[in-house]
Amino acid sequence: MMPDFPQLLVPRDTLGPLPVLHLFGEPFVSVGARRVDIPRSCRRLLVFVALRPSRVERPYAAGSLWPINDEARADGNLRSALWRLNRMDVQLLSVDKYGLTMRDEVAVDLRAVSAWATRVIDGTATTADLRAAPPGMDSLELLPGWYDDWALMERERIRQRLLHALDSQSRHLMRMGLYADAVDVAMAAVGAEPLRESAQRLLIEAHLAAGNWVEGRRSLAVYAGLLDRELGVRPAPELTALLRCPPSSGPAGSRPGPFPVKSVVNPRG
Known part of the structure; x- marks a missing residue:
């Protein structure tokens, strides 16, 4: 099967296939020919971070994705989504206590x-x-x-x-x-x-x-x-x-x- 247009433009690594986050169509991750589905409960968080050109502060991500006028609850939702992302067998985000960003080795179509x-x-x-x-x-x-x-x-x-x-x-x-x-x-x-x-x-x-x-x-x-x-x-x-x-x-x-x-x-x- 011929690769689609975005896939043709994604950088290649000679040492092995890199994770690719696909955003055209239904979001998913691929590693070479292997498809890795993203849990629905954390899909919005991953896409939100991927659409930003730089680091996303945790309060901004929590408030944007869960605008419920309850900072503690929104932060809890963020932690829950991050926990589910970490359970995937492909690591996609770099996370610390202040912010989130896509890992350098992850390509985004x-x-x-x-x-x-x-x-x-x-x-x-x-x-x-x-x-x-x-x-x-x-x-x-x-x-x-x-x-x-x-x-x-x-x-x-x-x-x-x-x-x-x-x-x-x-x-x-x-x-x-x-x-x-x-x-x-x-x-x-x-x-x-x-x-x-x-x-x-x-x-x-x-x-x-x-x-x-x-x-x-x-x-x-x-x-x-x-x-x-x-x-x-x-x-x-x-x-x-x-x-x-x-x-x-x-x-x-x-x-x-x-x-x-x-x-x-x-x-x-």
Whole structure:
């Protein structure tokens, strides 16, 4: 079985498999090919600490996870959850009387994906980074079914980060001449957020860069129809202008003319 996208990005250790905490989908831990389930009674604590970039103070963790206006009871709940975590055969947290943090040897798939997105966005991505593309945003939904405020905020943060990364990735792939890959990545971004203009622009540009004007026209027609149905507006003039400029090569008689915007949008009123 091919490893999933986050698993491809998790650092490897040549001395042996390291524990990996998986947060996309139902949380679990893996050590090599072995899956280790997390007890439900301590799952929220482990995830809460994993989502923090640095050490978490014990009172903050207890108050956030058990906001019951009873510090002693919340601290007791924290100690109980830590006891259950310590009974697992994989050690995941470093704990002292003041705070908690993930152990250095534990990899977190969310952190690996976030680091990949940062490299792609800031222009430091390797060729391997740019060729590694998620199959779709559905496979990268963080903690689905979790409705804690801190989980919802992190889910939306990583979603927006990934959408920006897909935009940047598609643009980089076009510059490398990898137009088919650029189209695939842009389509993943469009599938995640069909009304997002930057993704639709990149999809059209990728088609045009590959010389596929018909596909570029079709993509704009689909987007124009969607905008009309959902918002009652037309595509931005800058977007339609992409298809008003014929390609500079090829027989003049074969060059397509301006894109007929009115043929794909039914003006209201």
